[in-house]
Amino acid sequence: MNGRLTLIQSHTWIRWFFAVVSGRIWLGQACTRESLCITEAFLIRTDVGFTGRSVLQLFDGYSGGCTLSPGPGIRCEGFAASSSFLPSLSKILVEFVTINMVLMLFNLIPLAPLDGEKILDYLLPPSMQSTFESIRPYGPMILIVVAVVLPYFALTSSERSCALLNAHDEFPGRLSGEGGVSCWTVLEGDDNSPGSNRD
Amino acid sequence: MFSLDPATLIARIIVLLVAFTIHEFAHAWTATRFGMTRRA
Numbered sequence: 001m002n003g004r005l006t007l008i009q010s011h012t013w014i015r016w017f018f019a020v021v022s023g024r025i026w027l028g029q030a031c032t033r034e035s036l037c038i039t040e041a042f043l044i045r046t047d048v049g050f051t052g053r054s055v056l057q058l059f060d061g062y063s064g065g066c067t068l069s070p071g072p073g074i075r076c077e078g079f080a081a082s083s084s085f086l087p088s089l090s091k092i093l094v095e096f097v098t099i100n101m102v103l104m105l106f107n108l109i110p111l112a113p114l115d116g117e118k119i120l121d122y123l124l125p126p127s128m129q130s131t132f133e134s135i136r137p138y139g140p141m142i143l144i145v146v147a148v149v150l151p152y153f154a155l156t157s158s159e160r161s162c163a164l165l166n167a168h169d170e171f172p173g174r175l176s177g178e179g180g181v182s183c184w185t186v187l188e189g190d191d192n193s194p195g196s197n198r199d
Numbered sequence: 200m201f202s203l204d205p206a207t208l209i210a211r212i213i214v215l216l217v218a219f220t221i222h223e224f225a226h227a228w229t230a231t232r233f234g235m236t237r238r239a
Contacts (some may be wrong), residue, residue: 087213103218103222
């Protein structure tokens with residue numbers, strides 16, 4: 001690998017999907033130093049009208065790790081470990097968006113106890129209804145397997161950071177600093193495979 | 200897995216309480232709009 005992971009490259013997107021579905025995006029993310037916080041990066045790019053300030057900055061002054069560098073580009077190092085016991089409002093906002101996105105995707109899985117099952121039930125042609133009906137009782141069991149097994153194949157947090165950085169590489173206003181994209185090797189939580197390369 | 204600092208943990212508890220409440224209310228609201236008037 002040449003130090004670049006793209007979402008389209010090989011089957012990275014499948015592992016990305018596994019990560020989202022199994023909730024690893026927010027369980028494993030932890031927003032530690034030098035790991036890119038996906039939501040945080042997104043929110044700081046979201047300018048509020050004509051003010052030229054990001055949502056997070058308007059919220060409470062924002063003490064996270066993303067900085068707007070001069071010109072296009074944002075550098076993110078994640079939320080620093082808070083010295084306070086209580087979360088800041090901007091931190092709650094970041095968690096709010098991230099967790100709700102993950103919950104939405106998770107709920108759309110078409111397995112029995114989840115809401116995605118009702119949606120698929122509505123959309124399926126009548127000819128397939130009986131097949132779907134017959135696997136319904138096994139939904140919870142399949143779901144447990146999905147939740148336990150998929151994380152094993154999912155991206156590590158540092159791979160997610162690299163993939164996201166490189167995905168944004170195609171757009172004006174990259175998430176990285178000057179020149180190319182740099183990916184750090186981050187070891188955190190139970191992510192024990194380095195996974196990413198330094199440019 | 201849950202190697203979280205207290206601030207993150209508290210933030211997530213607050214978020215989940217709000218999110219689940221609104222989610223379950225949306226189910227009930229939809230059912231009511233579809234004509235359900237008592238517990239199924």
